[in-house]
Amino acid sequence: MMKDGAMDITAIVGARDEELVESIASAIRQTTGGRIRGMRVEAEAESIVVSGITDSYYNKQLVTRVVLEKFSHSTLHNNISVVPPA
Numbered sequence: 001m002m003k004d005g006a007m008d009i010t011a012i013v014g015a016r017d018e019e020l021v022e023s024i025a026s027a028i029r030q031t032t033g034g035r036i037r038g039m040r041v042e043a044e045a046e047s048i049v050v051s052g053i054t055d056s057y058y059n060k061q062l063v064t065r066v067v068l069e070k071f072s073h074s075t076l077h078n079n080i081s082v083v084p085p086a
Contacts, residue, residue: 017043024048024067031066035059036080043074051079 025041028050036059039052048071050063060080067076 020048020071024050024071027066027070028063032059032062036063046073047075047077049077049079051081053081053083055083055085057082 020043021041024043025039028036028039028041032054035056036050036052036054039050042049048067050067054060060078060082063080064076064078067074067078
């Protein structure tokens with residue numbers, strides 16, 4: 001908060017980004033059954049960046065579907081690495 005009761009706009013935007021990131025991460029975990037290891041979700045301007053590791057291209061595609069269906073106003077950068085089981 002700034003003086004005279006005015007809110008600092010960067011605090012508001014930061015809180016929204018944090019809520020957005022948690023909402024996306026939660027939707028991904030629910031849809032994939034937690035099969036994205038080391039998942040990281042970032043909101044950058046009008047982009048969503050998701051990274052992590054999974055063992056199938058199907059799981060990577062689920063991430064794309066979840067983000068684009070629920071958050072279609074954003075551009076997605078799906079940086080999920082697919083590492084098949086040995």
